[in-house]
Amino acid sequence: MKEKIYTIPVTDAFKTECECSLCVLEKKLEEENIEYVLGPFLMEPDGRMITNEKGFCKVHFEMLYNTQANRLGLGLIVDTHMCEQNSKLKKVYEEKLNQIKKDSEISMIKNLSSKISTKQTETEKFVDQLIDKLNDLENSCTICSRLEHTMDRYIDVIFYLFFKEPEFKTLFTQQKGFCLKHLKQLLVSTKKYLGPKDTAIFVNTLMSMQMQNMERIQQEVNWFTKKFDYRYNDEPWGNSKDALLRSIQKLVGHCNLK
Secondary structure, X not given: OOOOOOOHHHHHHHOOOOOOHHHHHXXXXXXXXXXXXXXXXXXXXXXXXXXXXXXXXXXXXXXXXXXXXXXXXXXXXXXXXXXXXXXXXXXXXXXXXXXXXXXXXXXXXXXXXXXXXXXXXXXXXXXXXXXXXXXHHHOOOHHHHHXXXXXHHHHHHHHHHHHHOHHHHHHHHOXXXXXXXXXXXXXXXXXXXXXXXXXXXXXXXXXHHXXXXXXXXXXXXXXHHHOOOHHHOOOOOOOOOOHHHHHHHHHHXXXXXX
């Protein structure tokens, strides 16, 4: 199989002994993005526009902070991000402030009648508008967006190699399946990248491998639980010592379990 620059990360991940090669790929990509955001991306005007708009999810804020690599840089990012979000919230609030005050001053009779009316007050409309904005911000993350884009490209490469490179197809079938998160991502991506025939071929290979390995790891975690029973004290652990860790990762993807 001839390696090309865009296939190397994929093939390297698939050669790693693990429960999900896409988790390996995503974890490496995530670490690279953490380093990039606190480095070159910080000084790019377009980069700061993106971080000001999107910010980061809880997980990636934690990772950015815990690296302790560039506290000043992260502080600058947070500063301008908060300035932009404060400005947006203030604008929405000030636009509705007079109407909110009016709603707070309505008479008792009008207040009682409004409770049985289906018509929203201006304050209730404002609350809904504010909730929508906060939901958008909560679900927005600069690094998540970058990961999603690049992982989509990697999955396209996986499909290409699967159908064009017999050596990679063999490598693919030797995997231990995927975590359920990335199993879903592969299945969703067939709708985007594969025709009906290729979808059937790929899904059959994928699910046959997946079910075999889901059953394997369930048996391993089952044996892990039995080893706490005195009757099995003298029995070998086999592959089950870290089965709890691996089974959780199989269910939800890579996570920092200690």
